[in-house]
Amino acid sequence: MPPDPLPGSPDDPPEDGLGLRETKKRQTRIAMHRAAVELVAEHGFTQVTVEMIARKAGVSTRTFFNHWVTKDAAVLGVVPGEAVQLSQQLRAQLEVASPRDALRAVLRDVLAGIPADPELRELKKLVMTKEPHLHTISSGNLIEVQSELVEVLSEGMLDEGMEPEDARLCAAIVVQVGFALTRSAFGLSMTRGLDLPSAYDRVLELYDGGLREV
Amino acid sequence: MPPDPLPGSPDDPPEDGLGLRETKKRQTRIAMHRAAVELVAEHGFTQVTVEMIARKAGVSTRTFFNHWVTKDAAVLGVVPGEAVQLSQQLRAQLEVASPRDALRAVLRDVLAGIPADPELRELKKLVMTKEPHLHTISSGNLIEVQSELVEVLSEGMLDEGMEPEDARLCAAIVVQVGFALTRSAFGLSMTRGLDLPSAYDRVLELYDGGLREV
DNA sequence: TGCACTATTTCAGCGAGTGCAATTTCTGTG
DNA sequence: CACAGAAATTGCACTCGCTGAAATAGTGCA
Numbered sequence: 001m002p003p004d005p006l007p008g009s010p011d012d013p014p015e016d017g018l019g020l021r022e023t024k025k026r027q028t029r030i031a032m033h034r035a036a037v038e039l040v041a042e043h044g045f046t047q048v049t050v051e052m053i054a055r056k057a058g059v060s061t062r063t064f065f066n067h068w069v070t071k072d073a074a075v076l077g078v079v080p081g082e083a084v085q086l087s088q089q090l091r092a093q094l095e096v097a098s099p100r101d102a103l104r105a106v107l108r109d110v111l112a113g114i115p116a117d118p119e120l121r122e123l124k125k126l127v128m129t130k131e132p133h134l135h136t137i138s139s140g141n142l143i144e145v146q147s148e149l150v151e152v153l154s155e156g157m158l159d160e161g162m163e164p165e166d167a168r169l170c171a172a173i174v175v176q177v178g179f180a181l182t183r184s185a186f187g188l189s190m191t192r193g194l195d196l197p198s199a200y201d202r203v204l205e206l207y208d209g210g211l212r213e214v
Numbered sequence: 215m216p217p218d219p220l221p222g223s224p225d226d227p228p229e230d231g232l233g234l235r236e237t238k239k240r241q242t243r244i245a246m247h248r249a250a251v252e253l254v255a256e257h258g259f260t261q262v263t264v265e266m267i268a269r270k271a272g273v274s275t276r277t278f279f280n281h282w283v284t285k286d287a288a289v290l291g292v293v294p295g296e297a298v299q300l301s302q303q304l305r306a307q308l309e310v311a312s313p314r315d316a317l318r319a320v321l322r323d324v325l326a327g328i329p330a331d332p333e334l335r336e337l338k339k340l341v342m343t344k345e346p347h348l349h350t351i352s353s354g355n356l357i358e359v360q361s362e363l364v365e366v367l368s369e370g371m372l373d374e375g376m377e378p379e380d381a382r383l384c385a386a387i388v389v390q391v392g393f394a395l396t397r398s399a400f401g402l403s404m405t406r407g408l409d410l411p412s413a414y415d416r417v418l419e420l421y422d423g424g425l426r427e428v
Numbered sequence: 429t430g431c432a433c434t435a436t437t438t439c440a441g442c443g444a445g446t447g448c449a450a451t452t453t454c455t456g457t458g
Numbered sequence: 459c460a461c462a463g464a465a466a467t468t469g470c471a472c473t474c475g476c477t478g479a480a481a482t483a484g485t486g487c488a
Contacts, residue, residue: 143347170425176394184383207391211387
């Protein structure tokens with residue numbers, strides 16, 4: 001990744017890697033995201049309408065929904081269409097690691113991929129504590145991702161000689177727990193000022209060290 | 215209009231314990247729930263409007279929303295206002311059990327409290343597999359319950375001499391994982407024809423036996 | 429420069445969910 | 459039994475999230 005995809009640059013140093021079109025798209029997406037977070041931080045989730053966000057970002061409400069599946073998604077910054085990509089990564093990881101660790105590696109990558117703008121995080125922290133319902137981390141497409149991963153995992157478990165009935169259930173449990181830990185990491189990252197991967201590591205550390213038995 | 219919303223009981227054997235008012239309320243609630251599940255099973259979640267459900271249950275759409283927080287809630291049969299009650303139960307359990315087991319006991323009670331009409335469950339099974347987004351088990355008020363329980367748990371952990379910073383995080387993790395396992399149990403109960411408590415026990419069994427290390 | 433492609437916009441509309449005020453239905457009391 | 463008060467149900471009007479379709483504008487490429 002080239003050094004600077006961020007608001008620092010006033011005019012356009014022409015090239016970064018992907019077309020001008022794509023960068024512009026990114027910019028407006030980021031603009032909407034920022035607008036959403038800022039407005040929600042100030043007025044509260046329900047008080048903010050999509051129209052406000054769109055106006056503040058300088059787009060129509062329709063383009064808002066062209067970029068984000070839902071209002072929550074915009075606030076959380078969740079971009080759609082990651083499911084397939086993730087399941088491929090998971091398949092790759094399964095070659096070299098146990099199901100649990102493979103899943104962890106993938107999830108950790110996801111967290112690491114989320115840009116860590118400290119100012120934005122500060123705002124998000126505010127938002128998340130005031131709007132607990134956002135902790136679902138996007139009901140919508142997350143489920144899709146989950147079932148995708150369960151699919152891949154149970155395949156892997158079958159190959160290791162597990163009984164087909166159990167494989168699916170075990171896969172489901174592992175994924176559910178994996179996501180639960182990820183959510184905890186999210187929460188931690190919000191309440192303290194931690195970056196996501198560190199928070200994730202901390203959670204795993206606590207979980208693996210005896211916490212299960214508490 | 216009192217024609218006949220209920221198949222089971224032709225007339226009213228007068229007393230059961232709570233007032234006539236309350237029983238009627240229950241009846242209509244169940245009627246709505248059934249209607250919701252049946253319609254969604256047949257036509258799919260998005261194709262079914264609240265108006266359809268309400269009409270089929272013989273009520274106005276307005277009363278529908280007097281009973282259910284949301285359309286999902288009606289399909290899942292999630293009744294609001296359980297948060298306080300649960301946290302009290304949890305507090306009681308904490309007197310006699312470890313945080314983890316206390317939480318498990320409470321959650322198991324919740325599952326056991328959900329009536330196990332086999333016909334309804336069969337329908338739900340259909341619905342859940344066709345509408346994966348419902349697996350969130352109600353984004354809305356569930357979160358409220360969660361944070362309530364986290365609160366109680368972290369208090370308990372403080373009393374046991376944990377450091378305040380860790381207490382909250384650990385509580386959050388325990389609750390998240392606890393709910394994750396519950397969700398798995400839900401899934402299991404749907405895909406096989408299991409009743410909820412059995413499914414829950416099975417999940418715990420698998421989880422506690424080495425699954426964590428997989 | 430011109431053509432194909434795609435992001436954006438406008439517009440019209442559906443359906444979920446809410447507040448309010450009117451009305452009906454139960455319950456406890458004298 | 460009658461009656462007052464509580465609670466449940468309802469109709470109505472309204473806001474807002476979200477979508478489809480078609481028109482328009484902006485970009486990348488030959």
